[in-house]
Amino acid sequence: MNRIALTAVGGAALFGAALYTFSNVTGETDRVVLRYDDHATIALGTSVYEVNCASCHGANLEGQPNWRSAGEDGRLPAPPHDETGHTWHHDGDTLFQLTKYGVGALINDPDYASNMPIYEGVLSDEEIIAVLSYIKSTWPEEIRASHNEMENRQ
Known part of the structure; x- marks a missing residue:
């Protein structure tokens, strides 16, 4: 169970990082x-x-x-x-x-x-x-x- 949870959290973190990196707005100001x-x-x-x-x-x-x-x-x-x-x-x-x-x-x-x-x-x-x-x-x-x-x- 811990391994599945850890994989899910890691996947979510990678997905969030990718969204932030390729976003058209800055994360700090939403500009x-x-x-x-x-x-x-x-x-x-x-x-x-x-x-x-x-x-x-x-x-x-x-x-x-x-x-x-x-x-x-x-x-x-x-x-x-x-x-x-x-x-x-x-x-x-x-x-x-x-x-x-x-x-x-x-x-x-x-x-x-x-x-x-x-x-x-x-x-x-x-x-x-x-x-x-x-x-x-x-x-x-x-x-x-x-x-x-x-x-x-x-």
Whole structure:
């Protein structure tokens, strides 16, 4: 009986360690961690981006023209996600929340009108993090470093 219990406890500990190691959030803060240097994550993020994001944000992350000015419908065009945009000014948690739940939820305004789809129930958390990781992987080194510094201050 002791041997079975010990094996079960050991197995559970190994499983927990694996979950912690491969998790997308840190164990200490439950923050989203963008894996911009992980090739498998980037590959997944690239393919998910192409299918779900590129039609608005551009195949090269360039965004839509005049993205800082509201269109005739009062909504802002899709911003670029490359270094010319403001994506890198936001931490991973904010980017994740915005993508999963939408701008209205992020700013606590359910009436906020946006062309940005809400991806809850459409993309998994892993896919959202993969897309954000892919985007971060395309930024120049100095912008990634600046983004890392910002995230480390939180």
